[in-house]
Amino acid sequence: MRPTPRARPLSADGASRPLLIAHATNSVDRASSACAGGADMVEIDVWSHRRRVEVRHERRVPLGVPLLFEKWYLRRPSRGEDQLGAIVNAIPKATGLFLDLKDRHPEGLASLARTVAANGHRRVIASSQLWPALRDMAVILPGIEVYYSVDVRAKLALLLSVTRRDRVCAGVSARASLLDPATIQTLHDCGLQVVAWTVDDPARAVALADAGVDGITTHDPRGLRTALAR
Numbered sequence: 001m002r003p004t005p006r007a008r009p010l011s012a013d014g015a016s017r018p019l020l021i022a023h024a025t026n027s028v029d030r031a032s033s034a035c036a037g038g039a040d041m042v043e044i045d046v047w048s049h050r051r052r053v054e055v056r057h058e059r060r061v062p063l064g065v066p067l068l069f070e071k072w073y074l075r076r077p078s079r080g081e082d083q084l085g086a087i088v089n090a091i092p093k094a095t096g097l098f099l100d101l102k103d104r105h106p107e108g109l110a111s112l113a114r115t116v117a118a119n120g121h122r123r124v125i126a127s128s129q130l131w132p133a134l135r136d137m138a139v140i141l142p143g144i145e146v147y148y149s150v151d152v153r154a155k156l157a158l159l160l161s162v163t164r165r166d167r168v169c170a171g172v173s174a175r176a177s178l179l180d181p182a183t184i185q186t187l188h189d190c191g192l193q194v195v196a197w198t199v200d201d202p203a204r205a206v207a208l209a210d211a212g213v214d215g216i217t218t219h220d221p222r223g224l225r226t227a228l229a230r
Contacts, residue, residue: 009193009214010171010193010195010214010215017209017228017229018205018208018209018213018214018215018216018228019040019041019214019215019216020038020039020040020041020215020216020218020221020224020225021039021040021041021042021043021098021195021197021215021216021217021218021221022034022035022037022039022041022042022043022217022218022219022221023043023197023198023217023218023219024043024045024219025039025042025043025044025087026044026045026055026087027055027083027087028083028086028087028090031044031087031090031091032090032091034221035091035092035095037220037221037222037225038221038222038225039095039221040095040096040221041095041096041097041098041123041125041215042087042091042095042096042097042098043098043099043100043217044084044087044097044098044099044100045100045102046084046099046100046101046102046108046112047102047103047108048103048105048107048108048109048111052107052108052111053084053108053111053112053115055083055084055087084112084115085115088115088119088122093122095122096122096123096124096125097116097119097122097123097124097125098125098127098217099112099116099124099125099126099127100127100128100149101126101127101128101130101133101134101137102128102130103130103133104130104132104133104136106136109133109136109137109140110140112137113137113140113141116141116144117141123145124144124145125144125145125146125147125171126144126145126146126147127146127147127148127149127173127195128148128149129148129149129150129151129155131148131169134146134147134148134168134169135168138168145170145171146168146169146170146171147169147170147171147172147173147193147195148169148171148172148173149172149173149174150172150173150174150175150178151174151175152175152178153178156172156174156178156183159172160186160187160190163190163192164190169192170192170193171192171193171194171195171214172187172192172193172194172195173195173197173215173217174194174195174196174197175196175197176196176197176198176199176204176208179194179196179208179211179213180211181211181212184211184212184213185212188212193214193215194212194213194214194215195213195214195215195216195217196208196213196215196216196217197216197217198217198218198219199216199217199218199224200218200219200220200223200224202223202224202226202227203227205218205224205227205228206227206228209228
């Protein structure tokens with residue numbers, strides 16, 4: 001028998017299909033488009049900068065240089081980097097927030113906690129590869145759902161070795177290539193919900209759904225919803 005999950009199940013409206021999480025919806029336009037495409041939750045990347053929360057996927061160039069960077073481009077920060085509240089206000093209240101914490105600064109966590117608490121009617125999951133940041137967040141905001149993020153097999157093994165003692169963790173958000181039916185079952189046996197990232201191929205999404213994942217992060221919620229409905 002599958003144990004009782006540590007948090008309420010991800011499955012939307014009691015359906016057997018995985019919940020769909022729109023990846024990197026770091027602007028009002030992207031979040032609104034994802035919701036129109038059928039996303040159940042929107043993923044938002046959050047950073048701390050000068051005691052406030054910024055919403056962006058890029059990193060800041062070090063040494064105080066006012067630039068953000070990805071592998072293939074640079075850009076200047078905009079005044080809209082702190083738009084978490086705007087995104088929250090723009091999307092339907094039924095749409096949940098999947099917050100990807102990118103750093104561990106206490107001031108930023110406290111600011112984020114205030115924003116989350118102000119929208120307590122909405123489902124909120126905090127996820128990060130910085131597991132200590134999630135434990136800090138759970139102290140600042142008791143009751144938030146915490147999902148440890150895993151990108152390599154060694155980290156997955158570490159999670160499995162500590163999860164029975166670490167009761168903060170309610171789920172795992174894992175690179176899709178790490179997940180097979182046996183691994184998903186093992187995680188479920190620990191009482192954890194399982195999210196696969198990032199999946200845009202409909203056939204792969206269907207295979208993961210058949211294997212039992214509870215959620216899928218994607219750039220294409222509309223396409224995956226159509227594939228899973230079939």
